[in-house]
Amino acid sequence: MPQAVRFSEYGGIDVLRVEDVPRPAPGPGQVLVEVKAAGINPGEAAIREGVLAEKWPATFPSGQGSDLAGVVAELGEGVQEIVVGDEVIGFSHNRASHAEFVLVEAENLVPRPTGVEWETGGALFIAGTTAYAAVRSVNLREGDIVVVSGAAGGVGSLVVQLAKYTGAIVIGLASEANHAWLTEQDVIPVAYGDGVEERIRTAADGEIDAFIDTYGDGYVELALRLGVHTDRIDTIIDYAAAKKYGVKVEGSAVAANATVLGELVSLAAKGLLEVPIARVYPLAEVHAAYRDLEQRHTRGKIVLRP
Structure with a gap:
């Protein structure tokens, strides 16, 4: 079974678990993406700790993560202009990208250009x-x-x-x-x-x-x-x-759309925007990744690789 990061209560890093989960099935307008890289962000830690519970409450068990880059594995009904095997960069609003597979609305994906590394694309959205x-x-x-x-x-x-x-x-x-x-x-x-x-x-x-x-x-x-x-x-x-x-x-909420993401990806592809990658951790080391994030001294982004 594929794996995903989950937590079932608010708390510190220790509440995070990497668990076996059923492979998601895309619904109408959705795409199933096999994740190659997914950035982590301070906001995700705040949500997990319950700091933002009034504004963005969690439904348990909760997944985690917005940023992603990966390969299209399956299409839902009505999806056009995307085919299985496409390499894409995008985002999920469902706290789900820290996983081997994630469901994404087709409108939230842009193509991954040649020259944009997986880690760069997977760290870019938030x-x-x-x-x-x-x-x-x-x-x-x-x-x-x-x-x-x-x-x-x-x-x-x-x-x-x-x-x-x-x-x-x-x-x-x-x-x-x-x-x-x-x-x-x-x-x-x-x-x-x-x-x-x-x-x-x-x-x-x-x-x-x-x-x-x-x-x-x-x-x-x-x-x-x-x-x-x-x-x-x-x-x-x-x-x-x-x-x-x-x-x-x-x-990010002011600019959280695929149009802006596409502009940023284009800049990165042309070498006009560097996305510094501080460190890359396997999904199984999600605890270590968030401990690193808490230090607040890294240059650029920390990324998970399922």
């Missing part, structure tokens, strides 16, 4: 669409100065690249271990920690126009101290600060 929405939310224009916290993380590493395509000057907050990579992306690296505000002001050498927070932990307040207007601050994680100060919280 982080990519979140980055896309965050950059759009702060209305960047050529010559604007934007600061990005968590600039080498799963979302931040994509935010800095997409922000550069607007013509903005990008300052990226990250550990010194990631400064060389940021410099390669034509991003001005700044170390976080004590004195970060002054280091940002020095690097900007002028008015700071926008701030994208992918990390939380006080960066909204830092953006305000730097003089950034609330309508040009976006946080993807610090909802309490957003509510308190009235800043934006536009994330």
Whole structure:
């Protein structure tokens, strides 16, 4: 039998199980995909812990995962323009992609171009669409100065690249271990920690126009101290600060569609968008993958390979 990640109660990493499950059968408009790679995301951990239970309650036993890349194994009734054997990149809204097989709505899939690795495609949806929405939310224009916290993380590493395509000057907050990579992306690296505000002001050498927070932990307040207007601050994680100060919280839901995913895949295929892959774990090591995620110090994405 195929295997899938499941959990039957809210809790820590230890509630996750890799279990045998029946092979799913596609219904009308659905496609069964044999998963080759599936990214993991902080939001999935928050859902599993019950932190988001009021907004996104789990139905037990629950699956997990949205991002995916794989090969079409079976078609449901009415599916056109996709054939068995097609290589695809897509997403599931049913918390199900951390598995060997997943049912996906046909409209949520795009072709996998030659040159886009499985891991890249399987890690792109949540982080990519979140980055896309965050950059759009702060209305960047050529010559604007934007600061990005968590600039080498799963979302931040994509935010800095997409922000550069607007013509903005990008300052990226990250550990010194990631400064060389940021410099390669034509991003001005700044170390976080004590004195970060002054280091940002020095690097900007002028008015700071926008701030994208992918990390939380006080960066909204830092953006305000730097003089950034609330309508040009976006946080993807610090909802309490957003509510308190009235800043934006536009994330993946704003851009969570196949059209945006297709644009991101096209950029990756042309070598214009790098999706850094921090580590790849087999499905059976899902516990280790999420422990790694909890450290919040990886460059780019962590991926499961069934």
